[in-house]
Amino acid sequence: VGARNDRVQGRSGRWVGHREPRNHLLEVLTPVEWASVEPLLDRVDLTAFQTVELPGEVSPWLHFPESAIISVVNIMARGREVEVGTVGNEGMSGLTAWHEAEADDNHSVCSAAGSTLRARASDIIAVASQHPAIRRLLGRYSGAYLTLVAQGAACNRIHGLEQRCARLLLMMHDRLTGSHVLLTRGSLSVMLGVPTSGATLAIRALRGHGVIRASRERVDIVDRDGLERLACECYLVVRDRFATLT
Ligand SMILES: [Zn+2]
Numbered sequence: 001v002g003a004r005n006d007r008v009q010g011r012s013g014r015w016v017g018h019r020e021p022r023n024h025l026l027e028v029l030t031p032v033e034w035a036s037v038e039p040l041l042d043r044v045d046l047t048a049f050q051t052v053e054l055p056g057e058v059s060p061w062l063h064f065p066e067s068a069i070i071s072v073v074n075i076m077a078r079g080r081e082v083e084v085g086t087v088g089n090e091g092m093s094g095l096t097a098w099h100e101a102e103a104d105d106n107h108s109v110c111s112a113a114g115s116t117l118r119a120r121a122s123d124i125i126a127v128a129s130q131h132p133a134i135r136r137l138l139g140r141y142s143g144a145y146l147t148l149v150a151q152g153a154a155c156n157r158i159h160g161l162e163q164r165c166a167r168l169l170l171m172m173h174d175r176l177t178g179s180h181v182l183l184t185r186g187s188l189s190v191m192l193g194v195p196t197s198g199a200t201l202a203i204r205a206l207r208g209h210g211v212i213r214a215s216r217e218r219v220d221i222v223d224r225d226g227l228e229r230l231a232c233e234c235y236l237v238v239r240d241r242f243a244t245l246t
Contacts, residue, residue: 021117022066024090024246025141033134036127040119046070046110048182052093053108058101062094062121063087067114069175073107073190082156082193085149086111088175090242091141097121098138111187112172140245147241151234156193159232164192165202166231169212173221174239180220206230 021027021041029037046052046068053059055075063070070093072085084106087093093108095101098121128135155164168191172181188199203214211226212219221227228235 021064022089022115023064023092023117024242025092025137026064026117028137028246029134033131036131037119037124037134040123040127041117042119043115044118045115046113048110048113048187050110051107052110053096053106055105055107056103058096058103059094059108060097060120060122061118062092062098062124064092064117064119065089065114065175066116067112067176068110068116069112069114069172070108070116071111071187071191073109075105075107080193081107081190083111083191084152085145086171086191087145088112088171090175090245091145092138094121095142095145098125099142100125111191112176112182137245144241144245148238151238155232155234159234161192161194161198161202162205163230163232165199166206166211166227167235168192169206169219169221170224170227170231170235171238173224179222180218182218184217 026034026037041064043066046063052061052063052070065088067089070087071083072087072093073081074084075081092098096103124138128138155167165188168188169181172183173179185196185199185203188203189196192199192202194202203212203219206212206227207214209226209230211223211230212221214220
């Protein structure tokens with residue numbers, strides 16, 4: 001109970017000036033844990049389409065996004081791409097480095113520009129060896145991320161394009177501060193794993209339901225409840241899983 005109280009107090013203003021992290025994993029650290037982690041972090045801005053991790057390489061950096069969103073994209077031999085994972089302010093990118101695993105062929109790329117807190121994976125691993133609660137937190141995050149990937153695999157196979165597009169917009173909306181999402185049809189087509197024409201159809205269908213307004217590079221959510229009703233169940237499964245971490 002004591003530790004829990006520390007965490008709650010931590011949210012109510014112990015941060016100093018601009019160093020307050022806007023990342024849910026960092027927000028739940030106790031003051032002692034935060035004091036160990038804070039000096040390791042640099043706040044950097046990611047631009048849209050900036051590479052975070054190349055296929056076949058393990059980035060030495062972990063990112064704890066604040067307003068940025070990072071997409072993990074699988075590229076098939078013939079060049080078709082589909083998003084298989086995503087990391088926003090609920091999480092951390094760089095699980096391969098964190099687990100000290102071998103490189104895979106996925107490409108991590110910034111899909112929504114914004115700020116992130118970056119640290120060397122080796123530094124966070126060293127700190128976590130001294131603070132078992134940090135190791136457990138990031139272990140539990142890894143488990144939740146596996147749920148996201150597994151649910152995404154099932155969703156891509158079973159649920160319809162319109163439902164999946166609604167889910168994706170809700171997930172992005174949860175991680176941003178405004179009511180709009182900056183998103184090109186090209187990015188959306190990669191996220192959904194369909195040609196650009198398919199992404200356009202999905203947006204048009206949602207617009208027809210009156211839940212969004214959309215231009216070429218921007219989607220405004222005008223009826224959040226309506227959008228939730230149109231999304232598949234996968235949205236709540238994944239959201240609730242991440243909610244257990246904080
Ligand atoms: Zn689904």
